[in-house]
Amino acid sequence: MKNTLFFLFVTATTLIICVTVIPNLLKKRLYPEFWVSIVALGLSLLISFSKVFDFSVPNPSDLILWIYSPLKGLIQGLLKQG
Amino acid sequence: MKLNGIIGLSITLLILSGCWNSREINELSISIAIGIDKTERGYRITHQILNPKAISTKIYTNETPIILFSEEGENVFSIIRQNTAEFPRKIYNSHVRMVVFGEDMARNGIQDVLDFLLRDHEFRTDFYFAIAKGTTASEVLSILTPLEFIPGIRLYNSLENSESYLGITQSVDILDLVQCIISDGKNPALPGIEITTGEKGSDTLDVLTTVSGKKGLKYIDMGVFKDDKLIGWLSEDESKGFNYIVGNVKNNIEYTHYNEKDQITYEIIDSAKKITTSVVNQKPSLLVEIRVKANIGAVDGYFDIMKKENESMVVNLLENRLQEFCESALRKAQTELHSDIFGFGEVIHVKYPKLWKEIKSNWSVEFSRLPVEFDVTVELNKTGEISKSVFTKEES
Amino acid sequence: MNKKIITNKQLFSLAAGGSIGGSVLVSAPLMAGIAKQDAWIGALIALIYGACYIFMLTCLSSQFPNMNFVEIIQTLLGKWLGSAFCVYYIFLCILLSAHIPWYVGDFLTTMVMPETPQYFVNAIYIIALAIGVSYGLEAFARASEIFLKAGSFLFILAMVLVLPNAHIGNLQPILENGILPPLKSSVVLSSFSTFTLIILLMIYPSNINEPKKASKEFVKGYIWGGFISFTSIFLSILVLGWNITSKSRYAAYILANEIEIGVIFARIEFIVFASWILTQFVVNVLYFYAGISSLAHLLKLKQSGKVILPLSLFLLALAEIIFPGNIYQENWIVFGWVPFIITLGLVLPLCLFIVYWIKRLVSGKQV
Amino acid sequence: MKTPRKITQAKKRQQASFPESNLGSDLFANLTRIKTDFGQNNDLVVNVLQWDDNPACIYAVLYLISFTNKDTINSLSDEIDSLKNKVSTKETYSTLRDFFSGIRVCKEGSKLMDLYAELLSGNMVFLVNGSERYFSVLAENTEGRAVEEPSAQTVIRGPKDGFTENLNQNIFLVRKRIKNTSLKLENLSVGKLTKTAISLMYIKGIAKESIIQEIRDRINRIEIDSILEGAYIEEWIKDDRYSIFPVFLSSEKPDSVAAALTEGKVAIFTDGTPYVLSAPAVMVDFFHSSEDYYHHFIISSLMRILRYMAFFITLLTPALYIGITTFHHEMIPTQLLISIAAQREGVPFSTFLEGLILEVTFEVLREAGVRMPRAIGPAISIVGALVLGQAAVDAGIFSAAIVIVVSITAISSFSIPNYEMSNAIRTARFVFMVLAGLIGLYGIFVGLIVLTLHLCKIKSIGIPYMTPIAPHIKGGNKDTFFRFPLWSMKKRPYGIHGIDERRVADEYDKQDKTKDQEFR
Structure with a gap:
């Protein structure tokens, strides 16, 4: 229920933005802005889809964890108790 | 118009979906x-x-x-x-x-x-x-x-x-x-x-x-x-002693007998404790100093509390009484219950962290053997609305 | 050129708000977990070397008075490496802009209203965030002055009211395990309150009306923020004891639960939340603003205001998935956040400094 | 860059409808022309006169009877009679003109359009046969409301005169208070249809040149057919048009306008309204009353703090009540919780709905109180008080607590001196109520954050609305939350004043202040 509402909310907002902001961008030939908006909207739609249809999308926090995984032992020694 | 519809829809969604926790x-x-x-x-x-x-x-x-x-x-x-x-x-x-x-x-x-x-x-x-x-x-x-x-x-x-x-x-x-x-x-x-x-x-x-x-x-x-x-x-008396030791007494009534049937009643108006610890031969010992301020609440019989020599007697009576309470509480905790409710362990921990690490694991046994001394000091403050007992006969 | 100009006082507020917002409710449990009753010493240490760090930042950026951080990176590190770092930097900004709503939502759904879905709390917060960013730097900097004053006042009020519950015994014994644990804990605090101020370099020298005196205000703002964080940690340990502090999720809030003076000053723990959300908001707008303006620089956006709305929606969606739960979050802070912010907040400026020196030496020889 | 072009276009349109034409030399042709242009207007009086049966000495007097003062017309005709003998044939026009320009305000012109404008502003127009020019004599009917005590902004102590609908009278009331040549007046006329006279007043040197210029430009940029009140101008030249907060201080008291002028503000007088705008106005100005300066400063400061409290009470009390009683029961002291719970037993509505219904009812009552005839005012208030306060609670439809909350809100909303500000706050209050009903205190906090952002964003003629709080001005807060003693407010408000920034003479600082006290 909560997920569905979230999905509906995101979709509705995406629609509003698509109707109001996007045509304006194209009219004014602001292409970089257009692409940033499209990517952001697409990603948020993707995430809200993943909530409803129950598939997982890659989490950017995991990326950070993966990048710094070689340092894990060091940090463990440094920041755990004692 | 379409736009208004969508905006309305999303706001309604947001509002409809609210109020989960409202009761x-x-x-x-x-x-x-x-x-x-x-x-x-x-x-x-x-x-x-x-x-x-x-x-x-x-x-x-x-x-x-x-x-x-x-x-x-x-x-x-x-x-x-x-x-x-x-x-x-x-x-x-x-x-x-x-x-x-x-x-x-x-x-x-x-x-x-x-x-x-x-x-x-x-x-x-x-x-x-x-x-x-x-x-x-x-x-x-x-x-x-x-x-x-x-x-x-x-x-x-x-x-x-x-x-x-x-x-x-x-x-x-x-x-x-x-x-x-x-x-x-x-x-x-x-x-x-x-x-x-x-x-x-x-x-x-x-x-x-x-x-x-x-x-x-x-x-x-x-x-x-x-x-x-x-x-x-x-028990009630031991609880009192406990409260004096942890410094939890703000106001209290105590009474003592100065002879067989006559009593002096005190109103404790302030009490403060100070616990000091010392280590001799790797054995900690404690000194609990309790300072008490008291007023006179009532005097039975013909006892003249205004006399100089009687003042120290009045003070001593109360000091002994309080000391009894404290000792009885400590005795109960050490001999019968083996439980350090007074927080003596913490005092030792703060003062001698290294020693504490050694005795920590065996503290309940150590506590039962812990030598603790009490030093109760009473300070008489006021005598109430009257000074001597009104029934004291003046020798004129 | 319609450059947004802010005053030194506003820089002070932004720096202080940025420093308080990240740390005040979150860092105490972690620090107490590492340094036990000495965590407050760690906060003091962090304050001292943090001030030096801020001074270094101002030294670096005052060499480029008309550039923001992204431009500095690109000038010093060249186009390709510079751009790579910029992307990483933008990644930090966007990620953090989504983290903070998550914290707000998590706090509310943990402590106050557990039945409300987190995205709803986040949505309301992000609407405010989008309004804040779209109003522009000047309006937001002015508002931050009020936010900082109100936030500090409420927080100090709460801390003063909770003082009667303090037990001095909770601090003792001081330095039981030596100086090392407090030092370690100070790293945690500075990764929340100090290194995050790197985002202020997006506005620091280029948007200030009196750049000469600004570095002093920057440091002063940081010290005020550090003082508030220190107070929160100090009093958490003083009142709750290190054990409960380290095991609670939002220590300062539990701390404010203890306020009970008469009938009037009881049950007012919400003021701690109010002060937290005010300063948190300052930090969050800063991150979002820095993210958008560096994105604008990198992709050469002409009207960066137009992307606020889609990006806000993206933040809302991101905040939904960014931490699956608070167990994940607590591990992530230690193994992800600390090295992440140290890379961008400490290592990157140091590298820039070194590159700058080398370049200056080289060019000096040529002249 | 767009606006100037628009203006020229508009002018062209204007010229098309009123063709640029000059008067001819034939008096009767001119008169026919004028009569056709005015059409079947009964109040246009055309008086054709002739002296000594001399055909060269034919002249006409035109005026709008509804506009002109009868006494003036009578005295003018007497004066003309006395002229009779001095008139020579050729110089009828110049003799008449010279005579009148000596004793009355006189204007000359040759264009038909200007002539109409003169007629429409209540002047008498003289046309002489054989002359291609006209001249007009000021004969405007200045009768109107007498100067009375202001109806909306009443004071206990202080001057009790108020502005009227008459522009000249209003200017007089202010000029009387500032007897200085540097008090400047600029006349503008706005409104394609109404041609409303607007006057800008400021003190040269004290008001900032850039601010005056900005206001002038913005007023000139207005393109509207009618201006009936100062609010039209405010709405046109406001910095942030969608903001509900007023950024122009409207006052019907000459003393507060005079005070605003001495602070470096610019006053905008509009003909036909007793409200005078002054700008730039910052947030705190709307919480000041002119009376603050007429009482002891400590007492005034306390009153001000009360007003700021009233601001927050009006804005937040219903929202806080709704938020706390539906979301944060743990914040209510136990005894109070019990008593509220007991009151709410059997109440059918949710707290939010209760609050909303009662607040709306209050707004309706307030609106009814303003609109209804004076005579039935007490009746309405009795019905309102009885229905809301007593019967609804007794019947168990509303709880007593919410009635108390609504009453507190209502009362405090009236202690804010400026009516527009009070309206804005009352409007914002509903938003806060909805937020509180949605998600409790958190909603209120977010609402406050957005409100603060908004207040920090909007500007009044380029001055940030929250000055001197944010941006914080060192030493600028002597007249915001507290009123400091007059001698300590050494400088005019920051950002507004021009070259002359000191209020208190420089020498005062250097004087030996103990001297005053030696007399005691």
Whole structure:
């Protein structure tokens, strides 16, 4: 229920933005802005889809964890108790 | 127009989806006190729930100010939720003033319950604990009390009052209690409640219409814990001694006999403690200095307290009396219960961290052998509205 | 050129708000977990070397008075490496802008209203965030002055009211395990309150009306923020004891639960939340603003205001998935956040400094 | 860059409808022309006169009878009679003109359009046969409301005169208070249809040149057919048009306008309204009353603090009540919770709905109180008080607590001196109520954050609205939350004043202040 509402909310907002902001961008030939908006909207739609249809999308926090995984032992020694 | 439609839709979605946590006050059943007992199945939890209709001054009803609600089960949280199955309103726990443990419950350990009380968001940290001495918590909570119609609030208020004017109880909130339990060098002590005897039962409204001879509630003694388990009781005098040692006495009445039948009554108006520790041959020893300010409350007979030589006698009498209390409390804790309720371990921990690390694991044994000395100093302050006893005959 | 100009006082507020917002409710449990009762010493240590760090930042950026951080990176590290770092930097900004709503939502759904879905709390917060960013730097900097004053006042009020519950014994014994644990804990605090101020370099020298005196205000703001964080940690340990502090999720809120002076000053723990959300909001707008303006620089956006709305929606969606739960979050802070912010907040400026020196030496020889 | 072009276009349109034409030399042709242009207007009086049967001495007097003062017309005709003998044939026009320009305000012109403008502003127009020019004599009917005590901004202490609908009278009331040549007046006329006279007043040197220029430009940029009140101008030249907060201080008291002028503000007088705007106005100005300066400063400061409290009470009380009683029961002291719970037993509405209904009812009552005839005012208030306060609670439809909350809100909303500000706050209050009903205190906090952001964003003629709080001005807060003693407010408000920034003479600082006290 909560997920569905979230999905509906995101979709509705995406629609509003698509109707109001996007045509304006194209009219004014602001292409970089257009692409940033499209990517952001697409990603948020993707995430809200993943909530409803129950598939997982890659989490950017995991990326950070993966990048710094070689340092894990060091940090463990440094920041755990004692 | 289409745009307005979509905006409207999304705002409606946002608003419709709101109000998850909203609950009107009259849809709550406000729990004022909780009693927790140990039973064969697990726990019995008793809620004292307010009946606002009966308390409201405008509407006259014949209902009791509280409704008692009891449920048995294996798990604390699930029992609390169980109540909703039978009760029209969800029980609301943020206004809990007292948590009363049954004696069996306390002897079996309270740690698991405390974890729940800390973790659940509805429970605040400002309620006090007590132990139903020799009875169950649900018995205690079922007793109606005059003057303050809501027994939970009555228990809370009289605990605070008896702490500040009587000096035999100690109000302990959940953070203090948890700190005492997890600390190595300190054990908790909680006040005990007893049901005073009377012929009439106290669980109907009739009790509020009679003047005397009813059952009541009274704080008595202090339950001593070892870690999270109740192991014994301090008597009234020992409780006093305990409170003097931990520096919890604000105001108190003491009396001493200066001869066989005549007494001097003191009103303690201030008390401060200072605990110093020293180590001799890797053995710690403690000196507890207690400084007490007292007024004269009453003098029986013809004793002339204004005489210079009598002053020191008056002071000495009280000093000895207090010393007795403290020693009896210590004796009980050291020899019988082996539980450091005074926090002496913490004192040693602060002063000698290295020594503490060695004796920490064996502290209850060490504590029983710990030499403790008391040094009570009394300072006489005022003699009340009169100086000598008015009945003292002047020698003219 | 319609450059947004802010005053030094506003820089002070932004720096202080940025420093308080990240740390005040979150860092105490972690620090107490590492340094036990000495965590407050760690906070003091962090304050001292943090001030030096801020001074270094101002030294670095005042060499480029008309550039923001992204431009500095690109000038010093060249186009390709510089752009790579910029992308990483933008990644930090966007990620953090989504983290903070998560914290707000998590706090509310943990401590106050557990039945409300987190995305709803986040949505309301992010609407405010989008309004804040779209109003522009000047309006937001002015508002931050009020936010900082109100936030500090409420927080100090709460701390003063909770003082009667303090037990001095909770601090003792001081330095039981030596100086090492406090030092370690100070790393945690500075990764929340100090290194995060790197985002202020997006506005620091280029948007200030009196750049000469600004570095002093920057440091002063940081010290005020550090003082508030220190107070929160100090009092948490003083009142709750290190054990409960380290095991609670939002220690300062539990701390404020203890306030009970008469009838008036009881049950007002919400003021701690108010002060936290005010300063948190300052930090969050800063991150979002920095993210958008560096994105605008990198992709050469002409009207960066137009992307606020889609990006806000993206933040809302991101906040939903960024931490699956608080167990994940607590591990992530230690193994992800600390090295992440140290890379961008400490290592990157140090590298820039070194590159700058080398370049200056080289060019000096040529002249 | 767009606006100037628009103006020229508009001018062209204007010129098309009123063709640029000059008067001819034939008097009767001119008169016919004028009569056709005015059409069947009964109040246009055309008086053709002739002296000594001399055909060269024919002249005409034109005026709008509804506009002109009868006494003036009578005295003018007497004066003309006395001229009779001096007139020579050729110089009728110049003789008449010279005579009148000596004793009355006189204007000359040759364009038909200007002539109409003169007629329409209540002047008498003289046309002489054989002359291609006309001249007009000021004969405007200045009768109107006498100067009375202001109806909306009443004071206990202080001057009790109020502005009227008459522009000249209003200017006089202010000029009387500032007897200085540097008090400047600029006349503008706005409104294609109404041609409303607008006057800008400021003190040269004290008001900032850039601010005056900005206001002038913005007023010139207005393109609207009618201006009936100062609010039209405010709405046109506001910095943030969608903001509900007023950024122009409207006052009907000459003393407060005079005070605003001495602070470096610019006053905008509009003909036909007793409200005078002054700008730039910052947030705190709307919480000041002119009376603050007429009482002891400590007492005034306390009153001000009360007003700021009233601001927060009006804005937040219903929202806080709704938020706390539906979301945060743990914040209510136990005893209070019990009593609210007892009151709410059997109440059918949710707290939010209760609050909303009662607040709307209050707004309706307030609106009814303003609109209804004076005579039935007490009746309405009795009905309102009885229905809301007593019967609804007794019947168990509303709880007593919410009635108290609504009453507190209502009362405090009236202690804010400026009516527009009070309206804005009352409007914002509903938003806060909805937020509180949605998600409790958190909603209120977010609402406050957005409100603060908004207040920090909007500007009044380029001055940030929250000056001197944010941006914080060192030493600028002497006249915001507290009123410091007059001698300590040494400088005019920051950001507004021009070159002359000191209020208190420089020498005052250097004087030996103990001297004053030696007399005691």
